[in-house]
Amino acid sequence: MVSQLSTMTGEALDRLHAKANADYAAFKERGLKLNLTRGKPSAAQLDLSNELLSLPGGSDYLSGAIDCRNYGDMAGLPDLRALLAPVFGLTADRVLLGNNASLSLMHDAVVFALLRGTSDSPRPWSKESRVAFLCPVPGYDRHFAICQDFGIQMISVPLTDQGPDMDVVEALVAEDAGIKGMWCVPKYSNPTGTVYSDETVDRLARMRTAAPDFRLFWDNAYAVHHLTADRVEISNIDMLCTQHGHANRPFIFGSTSKITFAGAGVGIFGGSAANVAWYAKHMSTQTIGGDKVNQLRHLRLLKTTTGVYDLMERHRSILAPKFDTVLQVFADRLGALGVATWTKPQGGYFITLDVPDGCAKATVRLAKEAGLELTPAGATHPYGSDPNDRTIRIAPSFPPLSEVAHAAEGVACSVLLAATEACARV
């Protein structure tokens, strides 16, 4: 953003800078230790699933005829697949259950495509002269890290409030056969909270791609993670791709990590029958199957698909006040000054804060010096590099509510000081 400070008189700016300095010093003086870095659930949220700590219990280890303790049944327990599939717009026969991290499923899908090719690939991606992914920005740093680790070129695409800028996307994928994939967090996107519009999803499903084996990496991480009573629904990518003759286009990922236990949930991969058979084939070289006792635990805890939705309501009651608090502090402290804009997400785990160009790193540094850890500036962009040094990801979920207000004030103080110092330098 362009700061409104640039239109201020020198005297007004000096006054604002002096006040920012004083407020920041006062905040720092309090010696708080605060952390808004990562999208971790709070202890109170994890407590909601503490039954998992003693489930399945006793000598309950059978799911149908399956002894969950033993090897086998690689695709995962049929009953849990049936319970979770609808959450991601799929059916039980077209999902596989992984272990505790959908990130691993995404990473491994990239690995299998690199080393063996997808079911539609003329050759393994690693045998291509070049492999590129489209990366809507701001986006998720762990997606970008997978590309960076494997030397996959990242091409940034602007994220609008309807999702990725589809004019840009369509033009790129139609021309460039090296573009093999695209990262998408279609609902309550990390870190902006963006919800892909029906038109965006339809255009993603319909668009012509130069690569015959182009894949949408559809990370529906926040499928049921609402912050308001409005349970936002997005279009079904699986159905639309099939309708448009591109059934194999989406690799669909989800997990219970932010439903039950962040580090001990169940990941899910799904898509077309061909994609699922492809993933299963390579997975069968990697493992005899996921942890079925943990799958049984989840079955016993959640009981039904409705059980998932009910549990998410309880998460909302803990999370929504934290988001409201941050938004209120930002409005109170920054709203009238034109030095920042921020998203007001209806779900997910993040708020994106845009500060004046060139001020994001300085803001994060000042916050850190005052005892407040923020996600590193640049993490929201490929290669950790935000060309405008503008975007900061705010993650209010982990600290208790009592600390969130302090942390948001710390952010506001740091933004104001960084912005007024930047203008002072101009």
Next chain:
Amino acid sequence: MVSQLSTMTGEALDRLHAKANADYAAFKERGLKLNLTRGKPSAAQLDLSNELLSLPGGSDYLSGAIDCRNYGDMAGLPDLRALLAPVFGLTADRVLLGNNASLSLMHDAVVFALLRGTSDSPRPWSKESRVAFLCPVPGYDRHFAICQDFGIQMISVPLTDQGPDMDVVEALVAEDAGIKGMWCVPKYSNPTGTVYSDETVDRLARMRTAAPDFRLFWDNAYAVHHLTADRVEISNIDMLCTQHGHANRPFIFGSTSKITFAGAGVGIFGGSAANVAWYAKHMSTQTIGGDKVNQLRHLRLLKTTTGVYDLMERHRSILAPKFDTVLQVFADRLGALGVATWTKPQGGYFITLDVPDGCAKATVRLAKEAGLELTPAGATHPYGSDPNDRTIRIAPSFPPLSEVAHAAEGVACSVLLAATEACARV
């Protein structure tokens, strides 16, 4: 092996064939459904760890200051690393905990080496014109499947009763820079039960390799899986490689799969500091960490390293009688006839049965037709192809003891019929 049947008179052979036919028909008539295919623990063995089904219990989710339910602490709980590391001859600072399958850790180590190279590689293995692994045979089909899936050439090496034939191994690795790895199950090897001698381990640690980034894939799957009171120890590959100036040579793998729950245990990777840092770097792109609640469960169940050894004694009391039964039936039914030889393992999960050349597939087919599933002939060799059609893997662990004798009799009947029919054809 060469059958002694070939020295029999025609009449004696006819009598034996007639008896084999009658015994086989009688076995088939019983209409049993038996399975000796895979090295799965029995329900009685799994019952030994049923406490896991309700552990950690209550609101027990802390290990030190770590909330096991949340993200983070990628290397795994320090207390469980300290508990398990000595089982594999390592220290807590040089092991990482994975999820439920050490097979995944092996697969992923191969993947990371292919796509990124090891810490000693001049380039990623996938950029080499050729990558080959040494495969002691008979060996483990899932090791071979990893090579086959990724186009890694497999070079068979004979397994002696001291381990791989080291004259062959040393000559190959000294000359051929394309040999990047070697599969080793150094104790109670799958499927022969072979224990690598001290000299073998020392020569593996000491040998000169043409490839600067050669790795031993040291799958110590049966480290504590004794079948006798003699707890066989092997030399410490980590210490020996370090002594000989090849600290990075071994990638060491283990798991609790056949200690606690086969499908819900904890895998472990270890080795030199450089290897562990290398694995951790790539693992950090793949996951935020393994399932720490399951790690905590294991900590609460096993309590100490001694707890592992005690639990294994209880497994032995269930497993050893099954092995004894098979060996007794084989001795009674096949011992005097010179139509088969078999290993008498002191640990592990398998007996290797060698039948007359050209008779393994026929034996497995006959067994199947009589209701007894055996591991497919050839599975013990790279590419599923046993050039002598001789070797059959017998896995007595899964059926209850009462069925094991029937199954062993079914094996004996099928061997005899296959062998006498083969001789009749000659």
